[in-house]
Amino acid sequence: MNSKLTDMHTEKEKLEAFRHLLEIMEELRANCPWDREQTMESLRNLTIEETYELADAILDKNLDEVRKELGDLILHIVFYAKIGSEKGVFDIADVLKGINSKLIFRHPHVFGDRKVKDAEEVIENWEELKMKEGNRSVLAGVPNSLPAMIKSHRIQDKARAVGFDWDQREQVWDKVIEEINEVKQALINGNQKERMEEEIGDLLFSVVNAARLYDIEPETALEKTNRKFIKRFQYLESKANEMGRSLKEMSLDEMESIWQEAKSM
Secondary structure (H helix, E strand, O other): HHHHHHHHHHHHHHHHHHHHHHHHHHHHHHHOOOHOOOOOOHHHHHHHHHHHHHHHHHHOOHHHHHHHHHHHHHHHHHOOOOOOOOOOOHHHHHHHHHHHHHHHHHHHHHHHOOOOOHHHHHHHHHHHHHHHOOOOOOOHHHHOOOOOHHHHHHHHHHHOOOOOOOOOOHHHHHHHHHHHHHHHHHHHOOHHHHHHHHHHHHHHHHHHHHHHOOOOHHHHOEEEEOHHHHHHHHHHHHHHHHOOOOOHHOHHHHHHHHHHHHHHO
């Protein structure tokens, strides 16, 4: 798909496409047995799955898949709004009006007369405005169900927005080293699993902090390493199979030799 094609769609065509989706949703909800049975609760896990599929497509740099997965997510948004309208609590117009109002309120430097010097100040203003909206804590907007690494990054990012951060990013490495030493000490002391878990958690939190300070998304970085490991391990399995060997039968030295081959590819 040529990404430039999207520039050819007029505002009218975009609105018409969205209107058509709303009509399709009405038809599905009325006449499809599966769609008719769905609830917000039953859709929840499917929405999470669709979000991860979009995340995969982004990492794969597959723009055609990104387009498709965005369509799936928009369908879910329309689906939730349809259920909300059936309950008489909100519809798609309420959803859109809500986000429109929020964006205008939180961007006074665009829609008002407030001045900002850079993106950093935009983030700081964003958190300040959220507190004016009634949030009792800067961290209140971090979803409990976020994966732990993403959650850790968001917590630290939000704390930074109100000035709770290192003076110099290089200082974080002293904290990482401190946490590594505490993990080692807990091992030497033979601490219970709960203490070890706490120390490992502190270490991971400090590594996520370091990644944030150097503008690295830790979740993305780890996922790329996961994929790299999978690719190399599957190469190791393939080579062992070609040799008529089982990995369990091979020595670590033999496996390491093949692993180095995989790294060079």
